Amino acid sequence: MAAKxxxxxxxxxxxxxxxxxxxxxxxxxxxxxxxxxxxxxxTKTLIVEPSGVVKANVTxxxxxxxxxxxxxxxxxxxxxxxxxxxxxxDIRAPRVIIVDGASFRGRxxxxxxxxxxxxxxxxxxxxxxxxxVRSLPPPPPRPATAAARPGGASATTPARKPGGxxxxxxxxxxxxxxxxxxxxxxxAGAKKKVVLKKKK
Amino acid sequence: MANTVIGSSIVIDGEISGDEDLVIQGTVKGxxxxxxxxxxxxxxxxxxxxxxxxxxxxxxxxxxxxxxxxxxxxADCRVVGDVKAPRILIADGASxxxxxxxxxxxx
Numbered sequence: 677m678a679a680k681x682x683x684x685x686x687x688x689x690x691x692x693x694x695x696x697x698x699x700x701x702x703x704x705x706x707x708x709x710x711x712x713x714x715x716x717x718x719t720k721t722l723i724v725e726p727s728g729v730v731k732a733n734v735t736x737x738x739x740x741x742x743x744x745x746x747x748x749x750x751x752x753x754x755x756x757x758x759x760x761x762x763x764x765x766d767i768r769a770p771r772v773i774i775v776d777g778a779s780f781r782g783r784x785x786x787x788x789x790x791x792x793x794x795x796x797x798x799x800x801x802x803x804x805x806x807x808x809v810r811s812l813p814p815p816p817p818r819p820a821t822a823a824a825r826p827g828g829a830s831a832t833t834p835a836r837k838p839g840g841x842x843x844x845x846x847x848x849x850x851x852x853x854x855x856x857x858x859x860x861x862x863x864a865g866a867k868k869k870v871v872l873k874k875k876k
Numbered sequence: 877m878a879n880t881v882i883g884s885s886i887v888i889d890g891e892i893s894g895d896e897d898l899v900i901q902g903t904v905k906g907x908x909x910x911x912x913x914x915x916x917x918x919x920x921x922x923x924x925x926x927x928x929x930x931x932x933x934x935x936x937x938x939x940x941x942x943x944x945x946x947x948x949x950x951a952d953c954r955v956v957g958d959v960k961a962p963r964i965l966i967a968d969g970a971s972x973x974x975x976x977x978x979x980x981x982x983x
Contacts, residue, residue, distance in 0.1 A: 688886050691879030691896045698890010698906055704883045714890055 692727045700732075708743065726760045739769075741778075748782075884919045900935070918952065931961075940974075 687704060690696060694710035705721045708728035716722065717735040724730050728743035738753045739745075741761035749755050751769035759777030766783040774780055879896045882888060886902035893909045900920040908914060908922070913930040916922050920935035927942050934950040941947055943961035951969030960977040 687881060688883035688902070689879065689881050691894065691898075693896045694880045694892065694894035694898065696888060696890060696892050698888060700886065700888045700890070702883065702886035702902065704885045706883075706886070710880070710894065 690728070724761070882920075916953070 688702065689707045690710045690712060692709045696710070696712045697714055699715045700706075700712060701717045703719045705723065706716075706718055707723045707725060708730055709725045710727070711729045711731070713731045716730065716732045719737060721738040721740065722730075722734060722736045724739070724741045724743040724745055726742045729746075730744070731746045733747050734745070734749045734751075736749070736751050739749050739751050739755045740758065741749075741756065741763055742758045743761065745761075745763040746765060748766045749763075749769070751767075753769065754771035754773065755767050755769045756773040757763055757775065757778035757780055759775050761778045761780075763779070764781045766785070767780075768785045768787070770786055772784050772786055880894065881899045882902045882904060884901040888902070888904045889906055891907045891909075892898065892904060895911045897913045897915070898908070898910055899915045899917060900922060901917045902919070903921045903923075905923045907927075908924050909927040911929060913932065914926060914928045916931070916933045916935040916937055918934045922935070922937045923939060924937075925939045925941075926937070929943060929945045930948075931941055931943050931946070932948045932950060933953045933955055936954045938956045940958045941955075941960070943959075945961065946963040946965070947959050947961040948965040949955055949959075949967060949970040949972055951967045953970045953972075955970070955972045956974060958975040958977065959972075962978055964976055964978055966972060
C-alpha cells in the first residue's frame, strides 16, 4: 500500500544510500528510503519507507512511518505508524494511527478531542491512550430482546450487530443529528426499547 | 533509474552524501558528496561544494565542483565556481565563471 502511494504522488525520493544532514523543507511529498538527520518540514506527506531512517524533528501535514523515526513529529493532519514502523519521540497530530506490529515509545497528543466526533474515536483505540478513552461500558447481557424478534429487528435496523449496546447507542446518536446529548448509557438501554418499537 | 530525486519545491540546507545517483530539481545549499552521478536539472539550484564521480548541470550551481570522472555543463546552465575533473565538457550556451582544472594525476 505504501508503495502504491509513492508511485502515485511522490516526486522527491531520498534513496537508500543517501544521507542528508541538515534542514529540509518543501511543498511536496517526500519519500525517505535513506537517512535524513536534522530538521524536516513539509506541507505535504512524509513517507518513511522500511529502509528509511529519519532522525529529525518533523513538521508535516501527514506522515506515514514504515521505517525508523527518532524525533518528534508534528502533523497538521495525521501520523500513521505501519506494522513495520518504529518510532521514538512524541507525536502531535489530530489523527494518530498506530497499527499492530508498530513499535513506539513517546507521547501522543491529539489536541482537543471534540466529543461526538467519530474520527478520534476510530483512531484512538489503537494508540497507547486506549485506557483513557473507552467511555462505553461492555455490552450488557441482553441480546435476548433482539433475538426474540429476529425478523423485525434485522429489517428495521440492519446496522445492529452482536456487539449490542455500543452499536445501538452510536446509531441513535447519528440518526437525529441535532439530538440532545444522549442520557447515560444505562438509561439509554431502557429507553431504547421504546424507540425501536416506535420505528416499527 | 536514479533512486534519489530532490523535487522542485524542496529546499535542503545541509549536507548530502551517498552512493547512488542524485537528481536535483529543487534547491540544495551546503555540501554534496556522492560516489555516483549528480544531475542538476533545469529547475535545480545548488549552492554547495560538490564532490562526485560525474556531474551534469543544466541548472544553476554556485560552488566548487570536483569530479573523479566528468563534469558536463549543458546549454542554459549557469555555473560559478572552480571545476576540477579529468574530463570537462562545456556545451554551447552554457554560462560559466571560474577556474577549470583537468590536471588530475590518476588517469
